[in-house]
Amino acid sequence: QTRGRYKSKFHGATDYFVGLTVEQKCELAERELGEMKDEIERMKEDSEQTLQNLEAVIEEADAWWTYVKKAMSDFEKDITSTISSKKGSIIASENLLRYMEQKNRQRDLLREKLCLKNYLLKGYKKKLQQQLRQKEQMGEALCEVRLQELQVRNAQYQEKIDEKNQELLQLKLTSGKTVQDLNFYKRKLQDTMETSTSLMKNISQRKELLEKIEREAALVEEQRAESERVNQQLWKQLSDYSVPPVLSYVQKKAAVTELENNLKAWERKVAVAKMSFKSYHRAWNQVKMSGNQH
Known part of the structure; x- marks a missing residue:
C-alpha cells in the first residue's frame, strides 16, 4: 500500500509538471524506469x-x-520381530516401552529445536x-525532496530559457543588421569589381597602343637614321661636285654624239652581216643537200 501511495504521488507530480523541459x-522517465526495474527485481x-x-x-x-x-524400519526390526519371536515376554514389553520413550524424547528435542528456530525466524x-x-x-521523504528539487530546477531552467531567448532575440537583431551590412558591402564590392574590370581592360588597351606606338617610333627612328645617312651622302656628293668647263662639256657632247653615230x-653593219650570214647559211645548206644527193 505504501508503494502504491508512492507511485500515485509520483504520477501526480508527473501530471503536475506537464510543462517541464x-x-x-527524460530524468523523470529514467527515475520511473529505475523504480519499475527495482520493483521487478524485488518481485x-x-x-x-x-x-x-x-x-x-x-x-x-x-x-x-x-x-x-x-523409524518404521527400526520399529519392524527392533520391536515387531522381537514381539513375534517372544510373544508375552517381558523383554519384548520393555523393549517396546524403551523404544517409545526414546522416540518421545527425540520428538521433544525436535519440537524444542523447531520452536527455537520458529522464534528466531519470527x-x-x-x-x-x-x-x-x-x-x-x-x-x-525522498519523493517529496525530489519534487522540491524538480521545482527548483524547473525555475532555474525557466530562467535560463528566458535568458537564452533574450540572447537569441539579440542575436537575431544583430544577425539582421549584419546581413544588411553584408549585402551593402557585397553590392559595393560588385561595383568595385566591375570598375576594376573596366580599368584593367582600359589599361590593357593602352598597353597595346603604347607597344604599337613604341614599334612605330622605332621604325620612324630607323627611317630617320637612314634618311639622315642618305642626306649626309647627298650633302657630301653635293660638296664634292664641281661644274666642268664649257669647252670640255661641248667636246664630251660631241664625242657622245659621234659615239652614238x-x-x-x-x-x-651588224644587220647587213646578219643578212649575209643568213644568205650564206642558205647557200651552204643547198650545197650540203646537193652533195648528199650525189
Whole structure:
C-alpha cells in the first residue's frame, strides 16, 4: 500500500509538471524506469525466495519421510520381530516401552529445536518488516525532496530559457543588421569589381597602343637614321661636285654624239652581216643537200 501511495504521488507530480523541459521529462522517465526495474527485481527476489521456501519445505518433507521410513524400519526390526519371536515376554514389553520413550524424547528435542528456530525466524521477519517500513518512509521523504528539487530546477531552467531567448532575440537583431551590412558591402564590392574590370581592360588597351606606338617610333627612328645617312651622302656628293668647263662639256657632247653615230653605223653593219650570214647559211645548206644527193 505504501508503494502504491508512492507511485500515485509520483504520477501526480508527473501530471503536475506537464510543462517541464525535455531533459526534466527524460530524468523523470529514467527515475520511473529505475523504480519499475527495482520493483521487478524485488518481485523476482520474492519469487526466488518463495521458490526457495517451497524447495526447503519439499526437502524437509523428504527428510521427514526418510526419517519416518527409517523409524518404521527400526520399529519392524527392533520391536515387531522381537514381539513375534517372544510373544508375552517381558523383554519384548520393555523393549517396546524403551523404544517409545526414546522416540518421545527425540520428538521433544525436535519440537524444542523447531520452536527455537520458529522464534528466531519470527524475530528475523519482524526485523525485515521494520526495515521495509523504514525504506518506504524514506522513499516517501525522498519523493517529496525530489519534487522540491524538480521545482527548483524547473525555475532555474525557466530562467535560463528566458535568458537564452533574450540572447537569441539579440542575436537575431544583430544577425539582421549584419546581413544588411553584408549585402551593402557585397553590392559595393560588385561595383568595385566591375570598375576594376573596366580599368584593367582600359589599361590593357593602352598597353597595346603604347607597344604599337613604341614599334612605330622605332621604325620612324630607323627611317630617320637612314634618311639622315642618305642626306649626309647627298650633302657630301653635293660638296664634292664641281661644274666642268664649257669647252670640255661641248667636246664630251660631241664625242657622245659621234659615239652614238658610230653605234648606229655598227648596228647597220651588224644587220647587213646578219643578212649575209643568213644568205650564206642558205647557200651552204643547198650545197650540203646537193652533195648528199650525189
